[in-house]
Amino acid sequence: MHIGVLGTGTVGRTLAQALVDRGHEVRMGARAAGNAKAVAWSDAAGPLASEGSFEDAAAFGELAFNATAGAASLEALEMAGAEQLAGKVLIDVANPLDSSEGTAPTLTVCNDDSLGETIQRAFPEVRVVKALNTVTAAVMVAPELVPGDHTIFVCGNDEGAKTQARGLLEGFGWPPDSILDLGDITAARGMEMYLALWLRLWGATGTAVLNVAVRTAP
Ligand SMILES: NC(=O)c1ccc[n+]([C@@H]2O[C@H](COP(=O)([O-])OP(=O)(O)OC[C@H]3O[C@@H](n4cnc5c(N)ncnc54)[C@H](OP(=O)(O)O)[C@@H]3O)[C@@H](O)[C@H]2O)c1
Numbered sequence: 001m002h003i004g005v006l007g008t009g010t011v012g013r014t015l016a017q018a019l020v021d022r023g024h025e026v027r028m029g030a031r032a033a034g035n036a037k038a039v040a041w042s043d044a045a046g047p048l049a050s051e052g053s054f055e056d057a058a059a060f061g062e063l064a065f066n067a068t069a070g071a072a073s074l075e076a077l078e079m080a081g082a083e084q085l086a087g088k089v090l091i092d093v094a095n096p097l098d099s100s101e102g103t104a105p106t107l108t109v110c111n112d113d114s115l116g117e118t119i120q121r122a123f124p125e126v127r128v129v130k131a132l133n134t135v136t137a138a139v140m141v142a143p144e145l146v147p148g149d150h151t152i153f154v155c156g157n158d159e160g161a162k163t164q165a166r167g168l169l170e171g172f173g174w175p176p177d178s179i180l181d182l183g184d185i186t187a188a189r190g191m192e193m194y195l196a197l198w199l200r201l202w203g204a205t206g207t208a209v210l211n212v213a214v215r216t217a218p
Contacts, residue, residue, distance in 0.1 A: 004026075015067055028041060034051075074118065077090075127160070129161050135211050151213050155185055155188055
């Protein structure tokens with residue numbers, strides 16, 4: 001597939017590399033083409049990799065990932081352009097973290113709303129799937145880093161979009177029965193508010209390479 005990865009941070013580069021490694025053509029987007037991190041990644045990643053603006057990456061992708069800073073994701077997606085994203089699946093991995101008030105981040109949106117919903121409302125023609133935001137970047141594309149069975153969540157309003165997202169997650173190594181569909185995009189509230197717990201799990205265990213497993217009674 002042609003995939004646009006919006007974001008040049010650890011997550012954007014990790015996803016972009018994993019997608020190239022699986023044979024996809026990937027364009028990484030930043031606020032401006034020629035972003036130093038995007039150029040360095042693209043130069044190292046070979047002929048399937050390219051870089052450009054958010055708009056270039058969105059236009060290039062048949063599907064796109066939102067791997068931008070959550071507090072700025074709407075701004076980034078506006079730069080990408082509604083017309084470039086219309087009808088496409090957007091896998092939103094962002095967390096709306098606000099770290100401006102000190103060491104314990106808060107969420108810029110929560111409780112009765114979420115970033116995933118905000119994006120879906122702002123871009124009604126985009127097929128938003130929230131996924132992968134509950135694990136650290138390395139685990140997103142290599143779930144085997146965490147031993148045993150563990151769970152990754154997806155949600156969104158469009159069943160076909162979730163099926164496509166599932167396919168990519170399975171390509172990253174997530175076993176089909178580890179991918180738990182939580183329903184429509186309002187489930188992004190819980191997936192994003194989980195960050196408060198995830199941050200404390202990181203602190204308590206001393207590693208970000210962690211995940212939770214959902215188990216039910218037989
Ligand atoms: N780090 C993890 O392991 C992890 C795990 C799960 C979820 N997440 C989430 O994934 C997302 C990406 O995280 P990250 O650590 O890779 O990178 P990040 O530093 O949170 O975000 C970097 C990206 O955000 C863009 N950006 C920053 N401010 C902007 C603004 N004012 N307007 C438009 N775009 C702006 C940057 O654009 P430029 O390229 O132009 O600089 C860059 O592409 C975040 O939402 C994060 O919460 C991270």
